[in-house]
Amino acid sequence: MATTAVEHAHADVHAHGSKTGLWSWITTVDHKRIGILYGATAFAFFLMGGIEALLLRIQLGRPDNTFLSPEVYNQLFTMHGTTMIFLAIMPLSAMFFNYMIPLLIGARDVAFPRLNAFSYWVFLLGGLFLNSGFLFGAAPNQGWFGYANLTSNQYSPGLNVDFWMIGLQILGIASLAAGVNFFVTVLNLRAPGMKLMRMPMFVWMSFITQVLILLAFPVITVALILLMFDRFFGSHFYVPSAGGDPLLWQHLFWIFGHPEVYILILPSFGIVSEILPVFSRKPLFGYAAMVFSGAFIAFLGFGVWSHHMFSTGMGPIADTVFSLSTMLIAVPTGVKIFNWIGTIWGGSVQLRTPMYFALGFIAMFIIGGLSGVMHASPPADLQQTDSYFVVAHFHYVLFGGSIFALTGGAYYWWPKMFGRMLNEGLGKLHFWLMLIGFNLTFFPMHFVGLLGMPRRVYTYPAGLGFEIFNQVETAGALLLGVAFLVFIWNVIRTSRGPANAPADPWNGATLEWAIPSPPQEFNFAEVPTVHSRDPLWETKRERGGQLPEPARVSGAGIHMPNPSYWPAVAAIGVTAVFVSLMMLPKFGPAGVVVAVAILFLGVFKWAFEPA
Amino acid sequence: MAFRPALRRVLRQAPFLIIALVLAACGRDYPQSTLRPHSDITRMIDGVFMNTVWWALGVFILVEGALVWAIFRFRGKPDDPEPRQTHGNTTIEILWTAIPALILAMISVPTVRAIFRTYDEPSGADVVRVNVRGHQWWWEFSYPQYGVTSANELHVPVGKTVFLEMNAYDVIHSFWMPQLGAKRDVFPNRKTTLWFRADSAGFYPGQCAEFCGTQHGRMAFHVAAETPAEFDAYIHGLQATNVAAAADSAKARPDTARRAAAPPVTTTALAAQTATGPDTAAGHKLFSSKGCVQCHSLNAVKFNKNLLGPNLANVGARRYIAAGTLPNTDANLAHWIQHPWSVKHGVLMPELGLSDADARTLAAYLRTHTGK
Numbered sequence: 011m012a013t014t015a016v017e018h019a020h021a022d023v024h025a026h027g028s029k030t031g032l033w034s035w036i037t038t039v040d041h042k043r044i045g046i047l048y049g050a051t052a053f054a055f056f057l058m059g060g061i062e063a064l065l066l067r068i069q070l071g072r073p074d075n076t077f078l079s080p081e082v083y084n085q086l087f088t089m090h091g092t093t094m095i096f097l098a099i100m101p102l103s104a105m106f107f108n109y110m111i112p113l114l115i116g117a118r119d120v121a122f123p124r125l126n127a128f129s130y131w132v133f134l135l136g137g138l139f140l141n142s143g144f145l146f147g148a149a150p151n152q153g154w155f156g157y158a159n160l161t162s163n164q165y166s167p168g169l170n171v172d173f174w175m176i177g178l179q180i181l182g183i184a185s186l187a188a189g190v191n192f193f194v195t196v197l198n199l200r201a202p203g204m205k206l207m208r209m210p211m212f213v214w215m216s217f218i219t220q221v222l223i224l225l226a227f228p229v230i231t232v233a234l235i236l237l238m239f240d241r242f243f244g245s246h247f248y249v250p251s252a253g254g255d256p257l258l259w260q261h262l263f264w265i266f267g268h269p270e271v272y273i274l275i276l277p278s279f280g281i282v283s284e285i286l287p288v289f290s291r292k293p294l295f296g297y298a299a300m301v302f303s304g305a306f307i308a309f310l311g312f313g314v315w316s317h318h319m320f321s322t323g324m325g326p327i328a329d330t331v332f333s334l335s336t337m338l339i340a341v342p343t344g345v346k347i348f349n350w351i352g353t354i355w356g357g358s359v360q361l362r363t364p365m366y367f368a369l370g371f372i373a374m375f376i377i378g379g380l381s382g383v384m385h386a387s388p389p390a391d392l393q394q395t396d397s398y399f400v401v402a403h404f405h406y407v408l409f410g411g412s413i414f415a416l417t418g419g420a421y422y423w424w425p426k427m428f429g430r431m432l433n434e435g436l437g438k439l440h441f442w443l444m445l446i447g448f449n450l451t452f453f454p455m456h457f458v459g460l461l462g463m464p465r466r467v468y469t470y471p472a473g474l475g476f477e478i479f480n481q482v483e484t485a486g487a488l489l490l491g492v493a494f495l496v497f498i499w500n501v502i503r504t505s506r507g508p509a510n511a512p513a514d515p516w517n518g519a520t521l522e523w524a525i526p527s528p529p530q531e532f533n534f535a536e537v538p539t540v541h542s543r544d545p546l547w548e549t550k551r552e553r554g555g556q557l558p559e560p561a562r563v564s565g566a567g568i569h570m571p572n573p574s575y576w577p578a579v580a581a582i583g584v585t586a587v588f589v590s591l592m593m594l595p596k597f598g599p600a601g602v603v604v605a606v607a608i609l610f611l612g613v614f615k616w617a618f619e620p621a
Numbered sequence: 622m623a624f625r626p627a628l629r630r631v632l633r634q635a636p637f638l639i640i641a642l643v644l645a646a647c648g649r650d651y652p653q654s655t656l657r658p659h660s661d662i663t664r665m666i667d668g669v670f671m672n673t674v675w676w677a678l679g680v681f682i683l684v685e686g687a688l689v690w691a692i693f694r695f696r697g698k699p700d701d702p703e704p705r706q707t708h709g710n711t712t713i714e715i716l717w718t719a720i721p722a723l724i725l726a727m728i729s730v731p732t733v734r735a736i737f738r739t740y741d742e743p744s745g746a747d748v749v750r751v752n753v754r755g756h757q758w759w760w761e762f763s764y765p766q767y768g769v770t771s772a773n774e775l776h777v778p779v780g781k782t783v784f785l786e787m788n789a790y791d792v793i794h795s796f797w798m799p800q801l802g803a804k805r806d807v808f809p810n811r812k813t814t815l816w817f818r819a820d821s822a823g824f825y826p827g828q829c830a831e832f833c834g835t836q837h838g839r840m841a842f843h844v845a846a847e848t849p850a851e852f853d854a855y856i857h858g859l860q861a862t863n864v865a866a867a868a869d870s871a872k873a874r875p876d877t878a879r880r881a882a883a884p885p886v887t888t889t890a891l892a893a894q895t896a897t898g899p900d901t902a903a904g905h906k907l908f909s910s911k912g913c914v915q916c917h918s919l920n921a922v923k924f925n926k927n928l929l930g931p932n933l934a935n936v937g938a939r940r941y942i943a944a945g946t947l948p949n950t951d952a953n954l955a956h957w958i959q960h961p962w963s964v965k966h967g968v969l970m971p972e973l974g975l976s977d978a979d980a981r982t983l984a985a986y987l988r989t990h991t992g993k
Binding site (some may be wrong): 082152157292293294295298322329330333334337338345352355357369371372373377387388390392394395419462465466467471473474475 | 650651652653656662663665666669670673674680681684685687688691692695696697698699701702703704705706707708709710713714717718722725728729732733735736737738739740757759762773793797799803804808809810811814822826828829830831832833834836837838839841863875892909931945946962965966967
């Protein structure tokens with residue numbers, strides 16, 4: 011009894027003690043607050059990446075433009091790609107992993123709350139470090155794919171490549187730590203009765219994403235370590251003049267890089283699979299097929315990497331194998347698209363803002379999928395690769411796909427996260443501006459690519475017929491900028507309004523809609539028992555209609571992990587270790603010693619701190 | 622909802638906009654277009670691509686049509702009764718797994734056939750062999766059968782198979798000739814190949830397609846596909862740049878001895894001087910004294926293979942300079958020689974601090990080197 015009383019008092023202290031203020035955010039281990047941190051940080055990086063894109067588009071708005079120098083253009087396109095992939099789409103997905111997975115599976119937090127905080131701080135520091143190159147006029151300039159041997163000391167003297175290489179290495183640690191965390195969370199913390207085949211589709215797709223992260227990130231880590239040795243310690247893994255092979259980098263990079271594409275899109279598949287049933291008022295069509303197609307896509311994702319390398323001339327056998335395996339991916343992807351349409355079919359389609367984005371996602375993703383099949387054919391790819399046709403393709407997948415779905419997810423879960431409904435009118439305006447702006451920006455890229463415009467060129471000459479297409483693209487990009495201004499305005503407006511969102515504004519099917527908006531720190535006062543795939547719909551049907559608004563409860567007696575700043579200290583230590591390596595010529599081994607000491611202190615105190 | 626009618630109008634016009642763009646793409650002149658194949662291999666690739674396009678277009682219309690139809694057909698109101706709760710349909714699910722697989726089979730058969738064809742290594746006496754070498758940021762073309770080298774302008778005979786064996790001097794580049802031969806990456810440590818047979822004469826632009834550093838955007842070239850007679854004349858002209866050098870090297874010998882540091886180049890340069898008369902003597906002198914000879918040769922046959930810059934034996938007759946960047950006018954040539962960094966910032970050719978007069982003299986001198 012005595013221990014219980016102590017625990018009560020303890021829970022109360024931190025439940026009422028440090029709820030607000032900067033310090034509470036720095037020390038938080040609450041998955042919901044970490045989710046919000048991820049979201050806010052990633053959105054800021056997303057805006058940076060967007061501004062970089064707008065600058066690129068202005069430069070390309072007319073031929074032989076001198077708005078940007080080639081040096082600056084190369085830094086901006088490198089940072090645009092790196093930022094959007096590692097600092098925007100991945101962490102925006104991570105926002106939903108953090109905030110939603112525990113709620114969707116009926117858990118009170120993730121498996122390792124302090125590791126979760128550590129992941130966030132490492133991500134933040136890695137992102138800031140990557141961008142700090144701009145302050146020195148030495149932002150990465152070798153492309154997000156960093157092909158060797160352009161990245162060697164000989165052809166890339168200066169710190170540009172170092173900022174990129176070290177930045178990605180730091181970010182990889184964040185992704186791996188989070189990958190372990192969510193993998194374990196999904197496997198171990200599901201509410202009673204939530205069998206694997208009862209998990210919400212977003213949880214399934216997120217789970218598969220964690221597997222991909224755990225298997226793919228070690229490869230890029232190894233590739234980057236080899237590069238680090240080449241650049242810092244004079245080894246020659248990728249240096250041909252000393253017997254190294256730049257093609258080795260391409261293979262390592264794409265064995266990571268192609269699964270990475272699915273890391274970027276699978277969470278979005280999951281979000282859309284949550285939105286469509288709710289706004290069609292009908293369960294997801296073909297649940298099992300959706301699970302297995304997702305797993306199959308992930309599995310095949312490790313067997314297609316060389317389709318990024320058809321133009322390297324790997325020989326007819328390799329080309330054939332990778333071509334067929336790539337085309338095969340269209341089958342499970344098609345299954346997903348058909349099942350989404352099957353979900354709408356026969357439903358009662360409610361055209362609210364999240365549904366607009368989910369439907370827009372399907373429409374745009376189909377286009378990206380079809381153009382993907384076109385360059386799965388190596389002969390056709392010999393014309394298309396490294397042209398704007400490919401730029402069109404992957405923006406239809408990553409913007410038309412991921413960003414549409416993530417935005418839809420934001421509108422869908424906003425009331426749950428912040429207790430406020432985003433404005434529907436502004437939301438729909440945002441959608442239409444984004445849809446039109448997106449297609450104006452990226453559809454003409456199909457044409458201009460087929461007409462012979464290569465990627466990653468800082469300018470193009472007049473007379474090749476590229477002008478009109480590039481003008482339309484630039485206008486579309488500016489419209490996309492306006493679309494996101496509308497979103498920001500919507501967020502500001504909403505945050506000034508009353509926090510009066512009901513617990514279940516959309517007639518949701520999953521557990522998170524059963525608890526107050528926003529949820530209390532412990533999520534579920536009583537851990538629910540699950541009997542079906544759509545537990546909340548089932549409960550509502552049993553009770554004959556909408557449930558009463560859930561009451562906020564004291565939460566006394568529920569033990570939640572204590573706040574801690576040691577994960578942040580450890581994150582600083584990790585970053586410092588890498589920075590000290592980069593600064594080895596300047597600070598010498600002493601810098602490394604100090605950095606390792608910080609890391610050790612953080613980990614040590616973390617390990618011996620009572621949770 | 623005030624924007625809705627306006628939006629419908631826009632959406633209704635969207636197909637026309639797309640058609641207009643397509644028409645624009647077909648009607649105008651697009652010299653670098655992949656959709657205008659001018660060789661057997663690009664025609665084959667175009668066939669594979671268009672086969673995929675038609676299948677994709679069919680799938681696009683069906684699937685997007687089904688999506689849009691479902692949205693409007695099944696649109697409900699919030700207070701409508703709950704629709705029938707279906708969870709799946711095995712027959713339909715098997716069908717929509719099998720049908721895409723069949724369509725992919727239709728695409729993959731011509732694909733695989735074409736893959737093997739792209740890797741053919743043409744043989745035979747009438748195959749024209751070219752060694753292509755990518756440099757930051759220009760292209761070197763040498764003809765091992767004829768012993769000549771040139772840069773940034775690849776001449777090939779129409780109707781004969783051309784076999785390119787390619788590598789890179791420094792970093793990875795990609796050699797892309799959209800109308801004639803598609804593209805292939807070139808590497809510093811391995812050989813890659815392309816082949817094509819041009820079926821119509823023309824002057825086709827192409828450019829580097831793999832990011833290769835600062836001036837990747839200005840690493841273009843042109844392919845001149847010409848009649849076999851014109852091609853032979855071109856080769857003979859290049860070969861003659863050495864004949865002229867050999868004939869004149871005797872006269873120039875005392876000078877050569879003084880400049881033993883770079884013998885082959887100097888020999889050629891002197892030969893050019895004597896061959897082209899007193900007007901170019903000043904230009905020749907500048908070409909040596911300002912350091913041009915450190916990187917460039919004016920002899921297409923015999924030259925130091927470690928020179929960093931493009932061979933200039935026929936630069937006077939090329940249509941473009943600075944790797945497809947500027948039309949080869951006298952003014953552009955002088956400007957490029959004088960201020961290379963204002964044309965291509967970061968390029969290896971240094972700003973030599975030439976006076977206007979020196980630049981004009983050098984340009985006039987190079988103009989006489991036509992390889993004809």
